[in-house]
Amino acid sequence: MNSKEKNKSRTRLEQRESDIVEAATQLFAKEGFHGSSTRKIAAAAGVSEGTLFHYFSTKNVLLLAILDDFYQDLISSAQVGVQDIMGTRERLLFLAKNHLRSLMDNHALMMRLIQVYLSVDVNYYLDYKSSPLHDLNLRYTRIFDNVVREGMERGYIKQELELSAIRDLFFGGLEYGMRTLKGRNYSGNKVEAYVEALIDPLWLSMQQSAATPAANQSIDDRIEGTRLEETCERLEKVASRLERAAK
Amino acid sequence: MNSKEKNKSRTRLEQRESDIVEAATQLFAKEGFHGSSTRKIAAAAGVSEGTLFHYFSTKNVLLLAILDDFYQDLISSAQVGVQDIMGTRERLLFLAKNHLRSLMDNHALMMRLIQVYLSVDVNYYLDYKSSPLHDLNLRYTRIFDNVVREGMERGYIKQELELSAIRDLFFGGLEYGMRTLKGRNYSGNKVEAYVEALIDPLWLSMQQSAATPAANQSIDDRIEGTRLEETCERLEKVASRLERAAK
DNA sequence: ATTAATATTAAGTATCACTCAAATAAGATC
DNA sequence: GATCTTATTTGAGTGATACTTAATATTAAT
Numbered sequence: 087m088n089s090k091e092k093n094k095s096r097t098r099l100e101q102r103e104s105d106i107v108e109a110a111t112q113l114f115a116k117e118g119f120h121g122s123s124t125r126k127i128a129a130a131a132g133v134s135e136g137t138l139f140h141y142f143s144t145k146n147v148l149l150l151a152i153l154d155d156f157y158q159d160l161i162s163s164a165q166v167g168v169q170d171i172m173g174t175r176e177r178l179l180f181l182a183k184n185h186l187r188s189l190m191d192n193h194a195l196m197m198r199l200i201q202v203y204l205s206v207d208v209n210y211y212l213d214y215k216s217s218p219l220h221d222l223n224l225r226y227t228r229i230f231d232n233v234v235r236e237g238m239e240r241g242y243i244k245q246e247l248e249l250s251a252i253r254d255l256f257f258g259g260l261e262y263g264m265r266t267l268k269g270r271n272y273s274g275n276k277v278e279a280y281v282e283a284l285i286d287p288l289w290l291s292m293q294q295s296a297a298t299p300a301a302n303q304s305i306d307d308r309i310e311g312t313r314l315e316e317t318c319e320r321l322e323k324v325a326s327r328l329e330r331a332a333k
Numbered sequence: 334m335n336s337k338e339k340n341k342s343r344t345r346l347e348q349r350e351s352d353i354v355e356a357a358t359q360l361f362a363k364e365g366f367h368g369s370s371t372r373k374i375a376a377a378a379g380v381s382e383g384t385l386f387h388y389f390s391t392k393n394v395l396l397l398a399i400l401d402d403f404y405q406d407l408i409s410s411a412q413v414g415v416q417d418i419m420g421t422r423e424r425l426l427f428l429a430k431n432h433l434r435s436l437m438d439n440h441a442l443m444m445r446l447i448q449v450y451l452s453v454d455v456n457y458y459l460d461y462k463s464s465p466l467h468d469l470n471l472r473y474t475r476i477f478d479n480v481v482r483e484g485m486e487r488g489y490i491k492q493e494l495e496l497s498a499i500r501d502l503f504f505g506g507l508e509y510g511m512r513t514l515k516g517r518n519y520s521g522n523k524v525e526a527y528v529e530a531l532i533d534p535l536w537l538s539m540q541q542s543a544a545t546p547a548a549n550q551s552i553d554d555r556i557e558g559t560r561l562e563e564t565c566e567r568l569e570k571v572a573s574r575l576e577r578a579a580k
Numbered sequence: 581a582t583t584a585a586t587a588t589t590a591a592g593t594a595t596c597a598c599t600c601a602a603a604t605a606a607g608a609t610c
Numbered sequence: 611g612a613t614c615t616t617a618t619t620t621g622a623g624t625g626a627t628a629c630t631t632a633a634t635a636t637t638a639a640t
Contacts, residue, residue: 125596134621136621144598251531255535384589390629391629
């Protein structure tokens with residue numbers, strides 16, 4: 087047996103596996119998790135039901151495989167994007183847009199699946215931390231955490247932030263924002279605008295100068311401070327635009 | 334038939350109904366939605382399976398009834414609380430704490446059910462807006478909206494806010510925050526502290542930034558040196574970014 | 581007491597996720 | 611290339627599930 091044959095046989099098995107995964111992905115997206123029976127999935131993949139269970143011991147395992155693929159894409163696209171962007175604010179905006187686009191366009195109804203999986207998952211992994219999905223989610227959110235930490239080190243962001251609170255607002259806000267956008271049937275640049283409306287308040291509260299609206303400071307000082315603040319923001323936005331244009 | 338008898342018979346039916354709802358609520362909380370079969374629920378309520386389906390045409394309808402009860406409590410407790418509190422910030426803090434407490438303590442694993450229901454629900458009501466749960470959610474979030482709007486009118490909060498974005502951050506942040514808290518096994522005052530860590534950034538970004546800028550004095554006279562220094566640093570960073578981008 | 585309406589039940593049914601023993605194909609050895 | 615061994619594929623099962631139904635029991639009204 088030469089390596090080519092070995093490859094061939096390996097790809098044959100992998101082909102079957104990906105056939106099943108693709109059929110399941112399409113069906114889940116179209117008819118939901120509970121609406122797609124293993125029989126229908128097997129038929130769509132061109133295999134018998136027994137074969138399906140030979141490759142995936144459980145319908146939930148199959149779901150997990152799909153979610154795994156999805157998270158891998160999400161993670162790598164986020165990592166690559168963050169590398170190519172300099173400013174902290176621009177990085178956060180990119181992460182937010184990438185997150186929304188991945189969930190809304192690319193995989194259509196994947197968010198359904200995450201919810202289904204979480205609700206099913208919890209029954210098996212009573213402790214979130216032992217769930218396989220938790221690991222993926224952790225790897226993903228760590229990208230966000232690193233962006234924020236680097237922003238702190240560079241002085242763009244105040245140090246006293248409660249990182250986990252900001253993270254919860256970021257991802258929670260995005261998830262709810264997605265529902266809002268779906269309800270409005272928004273797409274394209276409307277999405278971008280809404281992402282900025284979501285991130286702007288967070289960014290505002292993260293910034294260094296807004297850090298300590300010190301109690302001993304007079305109101306007037308604060309007023310002028312915010313005016314300077316606005317100027318800085320404008321300049322930073324211009325800088326980000328130039329960075330984008332330069333690429 | 335006098336009205337008392339009529340009442341009696343009505344309460345007998347209502348008794349059955351609430352027996353079923355209570356049994357289902359307990360079982361769902363203990364073993365999850367998919368782990369609680371209609372047979373087990375009927376047995377726990379002391380009725381036959383057929384009777385259960387006489388009162389609730391579907392297992393999902395039963396779930397919806399439970400969620401309805403939950404939302405009614407949530408809505409009324411929120412309304413009462415907001416009435417008794419004056420300040421906008423305190424109102425928001427109350428809403429957040431009330432939200433978290435209701436979901437974490439009072440109804441234990443109710444959040445599971447909401448997720449399950451959403452994931453199941455979407456298959457029937459492809460448009461969110463026609464979902465019965467959507468109505469309840471709308472009534473609930475309207476309380477938040479009114480608090481924010483009143484804060485705007487009173488001048489506590491700036492007018493240019495994108496309300497829906499703030500709402501998404503608020504409720505989305507709370508939902509993710511709840512998971513964070515559960516992961517840390519926090520309770521009591523730790524919850525209160527985390528709620529403040531979640532709301533503070535939002536509140537900061539909501540506040541009236543420029544009330545009545547005093548026009549008769551120059552900016553330079555009013556700004557402290559340290560603040561100016563900080564701002565200069567930031568501007569210099571932006572400048573160097575611009576230089577880099579220009580290359 | 582009788583009747584009409586409703587509540588309750590137990591025995592179904594179709595479908596579901598999943599199993600298993602047998603059939604088939606592939607890989608390795610001679 | 612024939613044979614043995616291993617891995618893959620299959621379709622007919624299995625118990626559990628949500629839900630139905632037709633018959634029975636209970637109630638409300640005259």
